[in-house]
Amino acid sequence: MELLKVFVSSLLIGLSIAAPVGPIGVLTIQRSLDQGPRAGLATGMGAAAADAVYGAVGAFGVSWLIQALVAVRLPLTLFGAGFLLWMAWKLARAPVTARTTTSAPARKGWQYFASTFVLTLSNPATILSFVAIFGAMAGRSSVTAPGTMVLGVLVGSALWWLFLSSVVGRLRERFDLRWQRRINLGSATVLVVFSLWQLTSVLG
Numbered sequence: 001m002e003l004l005k006v007f008v009s010s011l012l013i014g015l016s017i018a019a020p021v022g023p024i025g026v027l028t029i030q031r032s033l034d035q036g037p038r039a040g041l042a043t044g045m046g047a048a049a050a051d052a053v054y055g056a057v058g059a060f061g062v063s064w065l066i067q068a069l070v071a072v073r074l075p076l077t078l079f080g081a082g083f084l085l086w087m088a089w090k091l092a093r094a095p096v097t098a099r100t101t102t103s104a105p106a107r108k109g110w111q112y113f114a115s116t117f118v119l120t121l122s123n124p125a126t127i128l129s130f131v132a133i134f135g136a137m138a139g140r141s142s143v144t145a146p147g148t149m150v151l152g153v154l155v156g157s158a159l160w161w162l163f164l165s166s167v168v169g170r171l172r173e174r175f176d177l178r179w180q181r182r183i184n185l186g187s188a189t190v191l192v193v194f195s196l197w198q199l200t201s202v203l204g
Contacts, residue, residue, distance in 0.1 A: 003145055003148055006145050006148050006149060006152070007151065007152045008152070009152065010148065010149040010150070010151070010152025010153050010156065011152040011156035012152075012156060013133055013152070013153055013156065014048070014051060014055075014152060014153035014154060014155065014156025014158075014159075014160075015159060016156075017126075017153075017156075017157065018047065018048065018051065018156070018157040018160040018161065019160050022194065023084055023119065023190070023191055023194045024043065024044065024046075024047040024116055024119065024120065025164070026190045026191060026194075027043050027112075027116065027187070027191075028040045028041075028043045028044045028161060028164055028165055028168075029164070029168050029187070030091065030184065031043050032164070032168035032172065033169075033171070033172045033175060033180070033183055034180065034183075034184070035108070036169055036172065037165045037166050037169025037170075038109060038165075038169075039108065039109060039112055039165075040164065040165030040168060040169060041161055041166075042108075042109035042110070042112040042113045043112040043113070043115075043116050043165075044116070044157075044160070044161025044162075044164065044165060045113055045158060045161055046112065046113040046115065046116030046117035046120065047116045047117070047161070048154055048157035048158045048161055049113075049117050049154070050116075050117050050119075050120030050121045050126075051120065051126070051153055051154070051157045052150055052153055052154040052157070053121065054121070054126050054127045055130050055149065055150045055153040055154070056146070057069075058127055059130070059146035059147075059149040059150050060146045066127060069127055070128070073202070074202050076121075076122045076123070077122070077198055077199075077201070077202045078199070079122050080119060080122030080123055080195075080198060081195040081196075081198040081199045082195075083115075083118070084119070084192070084194055084195035085191070085195045087119075087191055088187075088188040088191035088195070089188070091184050091185075091187055091188040092184065092185060092188040094184055123198075
């Protein structure tokens with residue numbers, strides 16, 4: 001029963017970390033509209049996998065790795081900001097074409113997964129959240145179950161991306177080429193804003 005409580009608590013943590021609209025959310029919405037729900041889900045699952053990695057570091061208390069990630073926060077953040085700018089540039093220049101009923105090919109799905117996995121890992125501030133949250137959970141629980149915590153985070157995050165990509169994917173047929181272009185440009189603009197915000201947070 002105690003393990004179930006830990007799992008549910010970790011699931012809610014994963015859900016709460018994934019749900020706020022950020023660059024990954026923007027990319028998931030854009031790709032679900034443009035390429036279909038499978039492309040959106042692949043995008044979100046890359047972030048879920050990265051959350052699980054950082055969750056594992058926090059849950060298992062790998063102090064030397066936590067210190068190493070904090071030490072390289074600046075270059076990682078600069079890399080992430082540059083990566084966001086590159087993705088924004090690609091989106092702004094992407095040609096709009098008539099949508100088909102077929103989903104994106106599997107190769108693109110893996111590319112979407114990998115890109116958001118790397119993008120999420122480039123934000124080491126995330127690990128500090130997991131360290132603080134899991135430390136508080138361990139203090140309140142009589143059961144130490146880091147594996148259960150990590151699984152809960154992964155499932156919670158994955159459930160959010162499944163929900164978001166499915167809902168947005170059902171709406172894709174309502175958007176014509178003109179709206180597709182607007183969504184691409186709007187998504188690119190949001191990514192630029194997030195990139196500048198990341199740069200300001202470390203250089204300001």
